[in-house]
Amino acid sequence: MQINYAKAAKRDPKRVSGNSSSSRQKHRIPLSHVGSPIVYRVHIVEMPSNAIGEFGRVVWAPDEKEGFVLGRIVDLGVEDLSVEPLNGGGAVIKAKHDSVFWAEEDLHKDVDDNCALMFLNEGTLLNNCRVRYARQQIYTYVANILISINPYENIPDLYSLKTIKSYQGKSLGILPPHIFAIADKAYRDMRRLRESQSVIVSGESGAGKTESQKCILRYLCENWGTSAGNIEKSILEANPILEAFGNAKTLRNNNSSRFGKFVEIHFGANHTVAGGFVSHYLLEKSRICFQQAGERNYHVFYQLIAGADEATRKRLKLTSPDQFQYLSIGCTQFFGSHSSRKNVAQSAASPECRSKGFLEDSMVDDFSDFQRLSKALKDIGIPHALVSLIFDTIAALLHLGNIRFVENTEDSRGGCVLDPKAAGSVSVAAQLLGLDDYELRHGLVSRMMQPTKVSL
Ligand SMILES: Nc1ncnc2c1ncn2[C@@H]1O[C@H](COP(=O)(O)OP(=O)(O)O)[C@@H](O)[C@H]1O
Numbered sequence: 048m049q050i051n052y053a054k055a056a057k058r059d060p061k062r063v064s065g066n067s068s069s070s071r072q073k074h075r076i077p078l079s080h081v082g083s084p085i086v087y088r089v090h091i092v093e094m095p096s097n098a099i100g101e102f103g104r105v106v107w108a109p110d111e112k113e114g115f116v117l118g119r120i121v122d123l124g125v126e127d128l129s130v131e132p133l134n135g136g137g138a139v140i141k142a143k144h145d146s147v148f149w150a151e152e153d154l155h156k157d158v159d160d161n162c163a164l165m166f167l168n169e170g171t172l173l174n175n176c177r178v179r180y181a182r183q184q185i186y187t188y189v190a191n192i193l194i195s196i197n198p199y200e201n202i203p204d205l206y207s208l209k210t211i212k213s214y215q216g217k218s219l220g221i222l223p224p225h226i227f228a229i230a231d232k233a234y235r236d237m238r239r240l241r242e243s244q245s246v247i248v249s250g251e252s253g254a255g256k257t258e259s260q261k262c263i264l265r266y267l268c269e270n271w272g273t274s275a276g277n278i279e280k281s282i283l284e285a286n287p288i289l290e291a292f293g294n295a296k297t298l299r300n301n302n303s304s305r306f307g308k309f310v311e312i313h314f315g316a317n318h319t320v321a322g323g324f325v326s327h328y329l330l331e332k333s334r335i336c337f338q339q340a341g342e343r344n345y346h347v348f349y350q351l352i353a354g355a356d357e358a359t360r361k362r363l364k365l366t367s368p369d370q371f372q373y374l375s376i377g378c379t380q381f382f383g384s385h386s387s388r389k390n391v392a393q394s395a396a397s398p399e400c401r402s403k404g405f406l407e408d409s410m411v412d413d414f415s416d417f418q419r420l421s422k423a424l425k426d427i428g429i430p431h432a433l434v435s436l437i438f439d440t441i442a443a444l445l446h447l448g449n450i451r452f453v454e455n456t457e458d459s460r461g462g463c464v465l466d467p468k469a470a471g472s473v474s475v476a477a478q479l480l481g482l483d484d485y486e487l488r489h490g491l492v493s494r495m496m497q498p499t500k501v502s503l
């Protein structure tokens with residue numbers, strides 16, 4: 048038996064890095080063996096990750112724009128290698144030995160698992176993922192880790208019910224790499240090992256973590272949900288609620304989760320879904336009061352303005368987003384598809400939204416998402432009166448944001464008073480929060496001082 052790396056090394060012993068074959072020879076430790084003669088051997092040769100100089104060899108050389116470009120080694124220096132790009136157009140690249148990597152022989156062949164590459168290094172791994180991505184194969188394994196590249200478009204049939212069913216009970220590697228295969232492995236290992244399993248989803252903002260997490264949740268609930276279906280419905284329906292209150296448009300992602308999420312799916316003795324638990328942490332609270340230009344506050348504010356009916360908006364005294372300090376700092380446009388935007392009242396849209404139009408994203412739609420949010424709140428069992436109170440509080444926050452303070456020139460101790468122009472906002476906020484008008488005014492401008500406890 049001989050592993051791939053050994054095969055590669057055998058063809059060209061010089062490729063073994065740093066310690067050349069002679070230095071390996073020097074440090075060879077003879078292992079005498081006693082007893083039966085050797086029939087099979089296992090060769091384990093550790094290959095260098097970078098391309099040690101070999102004139103004329105095709106390599107991946109670093110490139111600022113592309114990450115890596117293919118080139119041929121044309122000069123071997125002590126410190127640097129000179130690589131001539133294969134596409135002919137570019138200038139010779141000078142790079143350190145350890146930043147140039149061997150390329151695969153067949154550059155158009157892709158592998159499901161990066162570990163199956165003859166030379167596994169940064170250049171070949173990225174190229175393999177890139178070749179696959181161009182063929183709409185967004186998933187690639189590195190052993191039992193899944194690399195996923197955000198396609199930013201719906202790939203037909205990728206998450207259909209048929210696909211969900213096809214991955215059931217299949218070991219990793221039998222079918223093409225997929226997030227469902229990871230979910231299935233977690234489920235099978237839980238059953239086999241009788242131990243809880245974790246799937247960790249990580250990546251930079253906009254990489255597709257939230258969508259991946261939703262896919263895993265859907266896979267587990269579709270395959271092993273109970274026949275009654277209420278539990279998994281509640282688990283899946285927590286998503287529109289969490290996203291309304293915890294997601295926002297950022298410059299990188301129109302539906303960016305501004306909090307960390309820990310989702311548990313509980314399975315009963317018969318290995319079907321028995322319950323779930325979602326906890327969140329590190330919510331970006333500062334976004335309520337401030338957003339960068341081009342970003343938005345949490346979706347729920349825009350959903351409420353765009354999606355609530357006329358009577359509710361009147362009751363909550365909601366005008367367009369530009370009229371609220373907490374929304375006017377950032378982007379005031381709504382998200383909406385061609386069909387949903389006609390449901391949004393003209394008076395609810397900001398001048399920016401009216402002039403530039405609605406933003407479009409298949410994942411975000413303020414009017415429709417508000418209807419989904421209201422339904423989800425109802426479906427998870429929150430009484431109608433409480434749902435109204437939640438919306439009252441959201442609107443009250445917007446009115447509170449419009450309150451201004453001015454310096455109190457009449458008080459020698461300093462301090463401030465409420466700007467008389469903000470009187471309307473204070474009254475509306477008090478009314479919506481169920482507070483006494485006077486108490487809210489007083490509470491907003493009084494300071495409570497508490498002596499620290501000191502022991503004598
Ligand atoms: N598998 C996918 N297929 C299609 N579009 C996707 C997929 N994953 C992510 N997206 C798109 O990318 C956007 C950002 O993904 P998201 O999961 O919110 O990123 P993250 O949570 O990593 O910040 C989504 O709103 C969606 O438009």
Ligand SMILES: [Mg+2]
Nearest residue numbers: 256257303304
């Ligand atoms: Mg997210």
